[in-house]
Amino acid sequence: MNQLPQAPPPDEPDPLFDDPRETEPPHPVNWNLLSAEEAEGEWLELNRWVNWLRYTYGLPASVIPPFWHRHPELVWELSALHLHWLCAYDPEQHGSAPLGWHRDFDDARARLHDWVATSGTRLDRDRATRLSPWPGEPPADRVEEVSITNRDQDFIQFVTDDVGRRRDAHERPAEVDSQ
Numbered sequence: 001m002n003q004l005p006q007a008p009p010p011d012e013p014d015p016l017f018d019d020p021r022e023t024e025p026p027h028p029v030n031w032n033l034l035s036a037e038e039a040e041g042e043w044l045e046l047n048r049w050v051n052w053l054r055y056t057y058g059l060p061a062s063v064i065p066p067f068w069h070r071h072p073e074l075v076w077e078l079s080a081l082h083l084h085w086l087c088a089y090d091p092e093q094h095g096s097a098p099l100g101w102h103r104d105f106d107d108a109r110a111r112l113h114d115w116v117a118t119s120g121t122r123l124d125r126d127r128a129t130r131l132s133p134w135p136g137e138p139p140a141d142r143v144e145e146v147s148i149t150n151r152d153q154d155f156i157q158f159v160t161d162d163v164g165r166r167r168d169a170h171e172r173p174a175e176v177d178s179q
Contacts, residue, residue: 026083026086026087026090027083028080028083029042029046029079029083031072031075031076031079034166035166035170036163036164036166036167036170037163039159039162039163039166040159040163042079043069043159043162044159045082046075046078046079046082047069047155049082049085050064050068050078050082053081053085059109061116061122061123062113062116062117063109063112063113063116064078064112064116065116065121065122065123065126066121066123066126066148066151066154067121067126067148067151067154068121069155069158069159070121070126070128070154070158071115071119071121071128071129072129073115073119073129074112074115074116074119077108077111077112077115078112080108081104081105081108084101084104085101088100088101089101120143120145123148124147124148125145125146125147125148126145126146126148127143127144127145127146128143130143
């Protein structure tokens with residue numbers, strides 16, 4: 001039987017967080033404005049933290065599903081929660097900051113649960129979040145479910161595709177200017 005990785009004991013360093021990026025001051029992440037290189041780093045850092053979060057708190061797929069990265073509403077919420085956690089656990093922060101983070105984490109879990117239910121993503125299958133067109137807009141594309149067979153493989157491909165799209169978008173304006 002497969003066992004989930006366990007969080008290290010509280011008095012031992014967590015190897016998931018042995019990263020030089022931690023020495024940088026925490027900053028909000030605007031996913032719309034990241035360069036390809038910035039996005040790659042942020043995706044990997046957020047993915048590592050989300051895995052730590054779900055293992056440490058035993059969160060079910062109804063709160064953090066395997067394909068959270070494919071749902072912008074989940075990415076934005078988890079990204080904000082990650083920033084809040086980084087700030088709350090900063091050594092220069094007031095000693096009660098972690099309690100504030102846990103209070104806000106309770107609210108965030110409820111929102112995550114609602115968005116997972118709305119999006120339709122599950123432990124073993126996923127579909128894009130359905131959008132309701134407003135009057136006068138064209139009908140929304142048909143949404144199809146896909147089976148989740150290898151979450152890590154999908155995440156790597158997703159990040160590779162996202163980084164490629166960002167590189168292409170960055171290079172495109174230069175090509176237009178040179179013509």
